[in-house]
Amino acid sequence: MFKEIVDWLVWFVWDLGIPVGDGSIPWVVVLLLGTGVFLTIRLGFIQFRRLAHGFAVTSGKYDDPDEPGDVPHFQALTTALSATVGIGNIAGVALAIHFGGPGALFWMWVTALLGMATKYTEVTLAQRYRQTEAPGNALLGTVSGGPMYYIDKGLGWKPMAGFFAIMLMMTSFLTGNAVQANTVSDVLLGDFGIPVWTTGLVVASIIGLVVIGGIRRIGKVTGIVAPVMAAIYVLGALGILAFNLPQVPAAFMTVLTEAFNPTSGVAGTGAGVFLLTMIYGVQRGLFSNEAGQGSAPIAHSAAKTDEPVSEGVVALLEPFIDTIVICTLTGLAIIVTGVWDDTVPTQLDLDGNAVSYRVEESGQILSSNTVPAQITIENGVPQVEADAVQFAWNEAVVDTFYTACPGGCTSKANFQNLFTGTLYPDRGVAVAADGTTLETLYGPAVETGAPLTQLAFERGLAPLGDWGDMIVLLSVLLFAISTAISWSYYGDRCANYLFGKQAIVPYKIVFVIMNFVGAVTALTTIWTLGDIALGLVVLPNLIALVALSGEVREMTTSYFKRMPWIENEKVADRVREEKRQKDKEA
Structure with missing residues (x-):
């Protein structure tokens, strides 16, 4: 009976959709893309007009340490990126190309550009309706925010807010935690023969030390790990493109040509069918950058600011960095090395x-x-x-x-x-x-998933030796650990919303235990349950984004008319000067 219920839920979330030709577009994909198009138009293509401002805010030049919140803009971004930049950038791109052909990468770009407007909207709303408390125990945090708060306070739909929080907390235990630990233990067992229980104990201990310290410690750790791991991976991919420079223009042309006139993916599914190439690219793109899921707004809610839009423009960068930059580098590395259709x-x-x-x-x-x-x-x-x-x-x-x-x-x-x-x-x-x-x-x-990306790095960096695949291995390990760390914060904010502060410490303990369980357990069912929760959690969030989009437009217009960042820059300059004077005197 349990299996039948799970199978029905999988069908409802991931198979049921709008019939098109011989296939169908899942309703989750339709809602996510449709919301992205709607918000892009309603907000006047905000993702293109204000991208530069997002980089400026992230740089810290407008940071005022006295504004409410737990972490600076940069650490809020890196915490969110630690959850989004991960296995999807390594395995997800490879899967999209494997099934949909090189043209699937183009549709990943489209979803990222639309997802930037979605991410801006959900983060701006999360800042607008976040709950700020007096400074206290760093373990508990002083800020709680996310879709459950703007669904509750902005729309007054408390039952739907509770449903969102439950689904996202379930996802944090499963997809955001246990599955990540299982990925690490499987890789280390296969490559080095390390027992899964040993890996599970070590990884769970590392995660426990970080998450027990609360969002400030999480922010500090991800502020270091996320840029380092992204830099290592990006440099490796750039090296592959440098060694295969003559093939890069042809690779771009292949992506553009196959996007609208596909021959097929390696697996042959949907051979020559434009719709399936688009679906594979859209699905992998949406769930790589997580725009519309409602998870990242929880991390961004902790940013030190009293201007919701200022964090919204920071969030614009997430799909850009995650998909336009990192996923593109992965896809091009796979295409120029020729491993995508090689045996x-x-x-x-x-x-x-x-x-x-x-x-x-x-x-x-x-x-x-x-x-x-x-x-x-x-x-x-x-x-x-x-x-x-x-x-x-x-x-x-x-x-x-x-x-x-x-x-x-x-x-x-x-x-x-x-x-x-x-x-x-x-x-x-x-x-x-x-x-x-x-x-x-x-x-x-043929290979697919992370092994396909490993093969691309191994061949692409062969002029430097036979260690190229180790970059992917290291990235998988760091991405999986950092993803679990960030998801622990998402889940503890849901626990705080549902049950109050007294639930935060028990939640963290269960989270660490689930990490160990994930490392030592076969996770077929956990993968499935996590995917179901991840699909269901999208619905209430997207409804709220559309319903509250008028409010976001008003806040956006007001923010860019008032230009509060100019005054903030003066404050930030004064604070930095005072710090320099103190350091000089010391």
Whole structure:
């Protein structure tokens, strides 16, 4: 019964949508894109007109330390970026290109540009309706804000605000925490053989030390970690583009051409279908920069300011940095190195999660209960018709099978012994002609997700050595930890809204425990539940953004007419001068 309920919720959140041609656009995607278009027009293309002002505010030149809040603009931005810049920038871009082709990157750009208006609106509202208290225990914080507050105070819809807070708190335990810990433990186990419990204990301890200290400590840590990890990753990607400079213009042209006239993704799903290329790009773009989810406004609410719009323009930078800059670098690295449609030597675990069965001509992925009883293979080649069911790895058909690949299967030259026998999909095994039962075969297969990005960095930085993939590995580790740290703050503000200050410390304890549980547990169900909560949490937030958009327009007009940052700059200059004098006297 539980599985049926979960399956129905997955269908409702991620499959139900508006029919278009042979497919449909999920309602979540329609609402997110539609809201972005509406806010862009209503606010007069704010993301283009005020982007420069956002950079100026973030620089700290207008910071007044006496204004209410817990952290400076820069630390509020880095806390939010620590949650958004992460696995989506590494694995999400690779997935979009894998399924939708290079053109999917163009649609990620479109969602980022629209998402900038959405992010501006939700952060401005979060600042407008945040709850500020007298300074007290740094562990508890002095500011609480986010969609639950502007839904409650701005619209008076308390039940919907409570629903949002519950869903986002659930997401903080699952997608924002347990899943991140599981990513770290899996990577370290696979690459270095470190036991998952060891990784779980170390990571949970690190996160515990940071989150128990409250938003000020979180802000200080993310203010260092986020720029450092982004710089390392960006420099690595720029190095790849430098080594492949002649291919960069062609890569851009490929993205633009495939965006409107796609040939297909590597997996073949939606071959030549514009709609599916757009959907893959839109989905990965929206959930990379998190515009409209309502999570980032919680971090931005803690910024030291008495002008809501001043933090809204800072938030404009998030989708720009996350998607326009970092996702673009990832996508171009994958395209110019040619790894996106290349096959690599792969160990094929016949009962593994990456296995599927498909009809290549139609692009159809078959469910587990519709696959054939057996597939005959002779001298490594499946004996099937062109439109028949075939074995697929990462949803791309494998055309040759071997029984051995010594030397870690690092080269296609290492393949040995073409397989002859029968593959039994329902049992997840292959039986050779001599009767030997095999659970693993080898063959050329495509990569996807983070391993695809690793492959791009490994090949792209090969002139400097064979360590390029380690940049991606390091980034995955840092991104996963920093994401969990930021999400802990999102969840504790939800706990504070729902149950009061007395719930904050218990929440933090449970959060740290869930991090360890995530590291040592198989997380298929947790992934699913987290994705459901993440999808449901979008609805009340987007309704509130549209309903309160007139208020945001009025605040925007007033702010840029009054230009309060001019006075703030004088205050900031005076404070810096006083500090210099004190340092000089000391």
